[in-house]
Amino acid sequence: MDSSETNFFRKHEFLIRRLHSLSGLLPVGAYMIVHLLTNASILNGVESFQNLVYQIHSLGKILWIVEWGFIFLPLLFHAGFGVVIIMGSKSNTSQYSYVANWRYRMQRITGMVALLFIGFHVLHMHGWFHVGFWKTFAHAIGMAQFSPYNAASTAGEAMQSTILMPVFYFVGIAACVYHLANGVWTMGITWGVWTTPQAQKRATIACAGLGGFVMIVAISALVGFCTLDTDKAQEREIEMYQESVNVGRIIENEEKLSKPAQKKIKRERRRK
Amino acid sequence: MIKNVYGENLTSFTVKVRRQASPDSQSYWEAFNIPYQADLNVISVLQQIAKMSKNAKGESTTPVAWDCGCLEEVCGACTMVINGRVRQSCSALVDNILDENNDVLRLEPMSKFPVIRDLVVDRSRVFRALQKIKAWVPVDGYYDMGAGPKQDRKRQEQAYPLSECMSCGCCLEACPQYLKVETQRESDETDEQFEDRKNAEYDKNFVGAHAINQAMLFNSNPTGKMISGERLDALTDEGGIQICGNAQNCVAVCPKEIPLTTSIAKAGRAATIHKIKKFFDSNEK
Ligand code: HEM
Ligand code: SF4
Ligand code: SF4
Ligand code: FES
Numbered sequence: 001m002d003s004s005e006t007n008f009f010r011k012h013e014f015l016i017r018r019l020h021s022l023s024g025l026l027p028v029g030a031y032m033i034v035h036l037l038t039n040a041s042i043l044n045g046v047e048s049f050q051n052l053v054y055q056i057h058s059l060g061k062i063l064w065i066v067e068w069g070f071i072f073l074p075l076l077f078h079a080g081f082g083v084v085i086i087m088g089s090k091s092n093t094s095q096y097s098y099v100a101n102w103r104y105r106m107q108r109i110t111g112m113v114a115l116l117f118i119g120f121h122v123l124h125m126h127g128w129f130h131v132g133f134w135k136t137f138a139h140a141i142g143m144a145q146f147s148p149y150n151a152a153s154t155a156g157e158a159m160q161s162t163i164l165m166p167v168f169y170f171v172g173i174a175a176c177v178y179h180l181a182n183g184v185w186t187m188g189i190t191w192g193v194w195t196t197p198q199a200q201k202r203a204t205i206a207c208a209g210l211g212g213f214v215m216i217v218a219i220s221a222l223v224g225f226c227t228l229d230t231d232k233a234q235e236r237e238i239e240m241y242q243e244s245v246n247v248g249r250i251i252e253n254e255e256k257l258s259k260p261a262q263k264k265i266k267r268e269r270r271r272k
Numbered sequence: 273m274i275k276n277v278y279g280e281n282l283t284s285f286t287v288k289v290r291r292q293a294s295p296d297s298q299s300y301w302e303a304f305n306i307p308y309q310a311d312l313n314v315i316s317v318l319q320q321i322a323k324m325s326k327n328a329k330g331e332s333t334t335p336v337a338w339d340c341g342c343l344e345e346v347c348g349a350c351t352m353v354i355n356g357r358v359r360q361s362c363s364a365l366v367d368n369i370l371d372e373n374n375d376v377l378r379l380e381p382m383s384k385f386p387v388i389r390d391l392v393v394d395r396s397r398v399f400r401a402l403q404k405i406k407a408w409v410p411v412d413g414y415y416d417m418g419a420g421p422k423q424d425r426k427r428q429e430q431a432y433p434l435s436e437c438m439s440c441g442c443c444l445e446a447c448p449q450y451l452k453v454e455t456q457r458e459s460d461e462t463d464e465q466f467e468d469r470k471n472a473e474y475d476k477n478f479v480g481a482h483a484i485n486q487a488m489l490f491n492s493n494p495t496g497k498m499i500s501g502e503r504l505d506a507l508t509d510e511g512g513i514q515i516c517g518n519a520q521n522c523v524a525v526c527p528k529e530i531p532l533t534t535s536i537a538k539a540g541r542a543a544t545i546h547k548i549k550k551f552f553d554s555n556e557k
Contacts, residue, residue: 010476010510017514018544089448089517095356096446096521104448104519186518192541195534 042224053151110175117172147258156228181211290380303328314361337390348440353380358445386454401483409496421494434489436528443481443522478515481522485535504546
């Protein structure tokens, strides 16, 4: 018989589905766009990108609340319930190969690709958990690459580690962008914003435009990191770190520097 | 005259039927050879099969069971899957189908409903969904309530296409979010008990595009509107409109070309507003 847990989901099915729909755009989709725009600032130079990362990390002790409350938890909810939704359906594009049916199926496929990609991406850059022994382990297997006070150089190195990395990122990002753009279109139907076939056609054009725009931003970021001179970037970041600590723009925290940068700073100090 | 793959005039064609003797037996394919005549429809092919009662191998066999009523695409009883696509067999012309698909006609029962026998399925879930969302105008009472309010021309014109639904189930068969629900009868159950259990099971699952569309039809009727809140409650209940994933197959296969996705979008909007109003105002019904 039903456990009370499944009863809860059943009773609130409408609310949960509406929250799932909403969470795809707010905060998850909105975050994704801001994230890609931030990354694309690398084309402007190491300084632009590093300054944006300083700004994010200026939240300091409350950063984790923002990370978990506005990014990780909503994403985990959207992804987790997304998998539940996928399991409760049966695609039939081989029988009914209409464009809208393919878009429906692609929404599910790109959702699964996004799940795998984002899972890897967060491990690759952020490392999932910032607990001592785990962080050491993640580093050892080439994960947890990103150091916020060596933002550009560590991201660049992570991207340039193998030729497969940019290819993998491109596929993952393209899946996320399709999923967002097509998701905004289905959202418009789910919430009753565009109702008639004509309006839905116009909305398709607008959503394709949104997807194209976000994809250009994403490719800019990818190209930026893949072509970055990471040694030069690191030098500049160390200068910026020391200056910024001196003028009080950021709080001294060597944990947020990459290991090689920490060593370099120590060596310099000894020389002085 | 229809030509076969070799460019010769077609003298006969093959019909493959997915057969099933009873609700709980295995399904299997049986082939039949039908002499070609111009202007056959699928129903007349099935009549031919019943008359021959022989399969393509020349073995004698039971006639294929199928359902029909109006024979003019208004009752929905003859709906089945023909060459992979759901449609009415009475309006499916063999010449057109053979034109698209060399020499073979494949007939299957709808896959989202329990099979009773061969091509006959139990469509009771389609009608249960109409009960659930109260697809009627409530005028029953002990006294004459007089004439209802007048409907203006524009609203009539908007409502008419929605009212053409014949509950055939095509939109449900093609919907990737609509999954088969089959309840097995237990040996010690009365008819009523089984019926109740079956309906409870239906009510937990997706109501489907046709019911969402009917809810919008009756909510736009000046008298039907009186219980619009109850219909929206039903649409936001378990198995309600939230299950729709916007694949839009329903609208593509509907033989009556009903603007189902427009109804779904309007119902989605109305349902959300209804829920928000109910949350903030306990008087809202
Ligand atoms: C980059 C991260 C993601 C973004 C920006 C995103 C965004 C969206 C948006 C805007 C929608 C439309 C909601 C609607 O139709 O009402 C949506 C739907 C959906 N998402 Fe995501 N999503 C993301 C990740 C995922 C993941 C990881 C999964 C899980 C595998 C997933 C599964 C789904 C599913 C199944 C739907 C369809 C829901 C339905 O039709 O009812 N999404 N997503
Ligand atoms: S909406 Fe169309 S496809 Fe669905 S039951 Fe009615 S007539 Fe059939
Ligand atoms: S639009 Fe909704 S109801 Fe229609 S086929 Fe798609 S999922 Fe099913
Ligand atoms: S027999 Fe009524 S629709 Fe075919």
